[in-house]
Amino acid sequence: MATTARGGNGLPILPPDPSPGMLPEFVKGLWRENPVFVQVLGMCPALAVTNTAVNGLAMGGATLFVLVCSSFLVSALRRLIPKPVRISTYIVIIATFVTVADFALQATVPAIHRELGAFISLIVVNCLILGRQEAFASKYPVGPAVADALGMGSGFLLSLTLLGGAREVLGKGALFGVSLFGPDFEPWVIMILPPGGFFMLGFLLLGFAVAKEARQKIAERAVGKEAA
Amino acid sequence: MNGRRHLAEGVRLVLALTLAGLGSGLAIVGAYQATLPAIRANQAEALRRAVFEVLPGAERMERLEWRDGALAPAVDGGGGGGAAGAGPAVFAGYGAGGEPVGYAIPGEGAGFQDTIRLLFGYRPERRRVVGLAILESRETPGLGDRIYKDPEFVAEFADLAVEPRVELVKDGGEAPHQVDAITGATISSRAVVDIVNAAGGEWFERLPAEAPGGAGGGDGDGHDR
Numbered sequence: 174m175a176t177t178a179r180g181g182n183g184l185p186i187l188p189p190d191p192s193p194g195m196l197p198e199f200v201k202g203l204w205r206e207n208p209v210f211v212q213v214l215g216m217c218p219a220l221a222v223t224n225t226a227v228n229g230l231a232m233g234g235a236t237l238f239v240l241v242c243s244s245f246l247v248s249a250l251r252r253l254i255p256k257p258v259r260i261s262t263y264i265v266i267i268a269t270f271v272t273v274a275d276f277a278l279q280a281t282v283p284a285i286h287r288e289l290g291a292f293i294s295l296i297v298v299n300c301l302i303l304g305r306q307e308a309f310a311s312k313y314p315v316g317p318a319v320a321d322a323l324g325m326g327s328g329f330l331l332s333l334t335l336l337g338g339a340r341e342v343l344g345k346g347a348l349f350g351v352s353l354f355g356p357d358f359e360p361w362v363i364m365i366l367p368p369g370g371f372f373m374l375g376f377l378l379l380g381f382a383v384a385k386e387a388r389q390k391i392a393e394r395a396v397g398k399e400a401a
Numbered sequence: 402m403n404g405r406r407h408l409a410e411g412v413r414l415v416l417a418l419t420l421a422g423l424g425s426g427l428a429i430v431g432a433y434q435a436t437l438p439a440i441r442a443n444q445a446e447a448l449r450r451a452v453f454e455v456l457p458g459a460e461r462m463e464r465l466e467w468r469d470g471a472l473a474p475a476v477d478g479g480g481g482g483g484a485a486g487a488g489p490a491v492f493a494g495y496g497a498g499g500e501p502v503g504y505a506i507p508g509e510g511a512g513f514q515d516t517i518r519l520l521f522g523y524r525p526e527r528r529r530v531v532g533l534a535i536l537e538s539r540e541t542p543g544l545g546d547r548i549y550k551d552p553e554f555v556a557e558f559a560d561l562a563v564e565p566r567v568e569l570v571k572d573g574g575e576a577p578h579q580v581d582a583i584t585g586a587t588i589s590s591r592a593v594v595d596i597v598n599a600a601g602g603e604w605f606e607r608l609p610a611e612a613p614g615g616a617g618g619g620d621g622d623g624h625d626r
Contacts, residue, residue, distance in 0.1 A: 273429065281439070
């Protein structure tokens, strides 16, 4: 399987496997290799700013933008970047796009920019982005690299929106700022405070693990039946 | 021979990073230049909206600076740029007929997590605070952020006496100068009250009961409440 050789942040620099194609590269980030719930990467923004669905969406959107632009550039320049300084170069590229995203958010949606605060600048150190450059974009042509970045970025965006949405519903009784239960609802305030982030992430990770196990059992049973 | 190859490799690395840095710098400066007008406009707009929010009935505002012991119209023309201007400044509000409706006074101070910047409306002829808006804060979501999200707390500042001073109480104070603290956010509530008192101590004595150059006469309901 192509995926095993380029797991683990590409520590051994192996010749890349041929890309299985654009669509699989895109789809894998959404579920099977979901950056938050399967790879457990980028936990800092995933916990810190997901107290509402809108914040999760904005953070995911900014990360998606930075990831796609960086992957495109790293992949396009992959033969020109000298190996010994590649990480420094990736960081410069990522930091540039983060700063651009920071300015853009500040200019277009100042309220959301104020809520996200320092976490926009901290996208620079999101290991998901650097990880994709080192493990994927630096080894593959532009097409698959962008498909991979779009998939991983969308997976991140959906995960953060899910986290934020679930916390907002429980902690504020609202979703995307729209009140759901009326004024009598007593919000479960802890869910929008930092501990609530850990609780919700824990529940969702548990959910993903249970789903995975159930799938495996079904597959094993099918194999068992064939053998019998 | 080997040394020279080493040197060439070093030059190549330096060149690569220099080019990356150069490209990055150009991109960032470009983005900065492109977004600066919008960012400035957003900040000025937020400040303007806050001024009208804390001064009920205001239709027009003027930025006044404290220079050489007197209030004077700001030199840089209007409230452009949300950032602090040359001197300490307040905003005078005028109603539809040009009558003064009070001053919006900015203040800042330590909150629970970070500096709180706020703006409050003040009517010198009544010696009352008439409105409060939080411009910037990083108070705890769900608790401290109720200093601007809780309508009951904000309403405390809609008609609040400043004499002898604004006071924070924990069990529903009835006196006109008392503010009821938010349960679970006492520190944030106290921070707001302290900022209002501190900014008030600086400004209340400087502001004449009638706005300078205003239509005089006040708006008629001077002292009866």
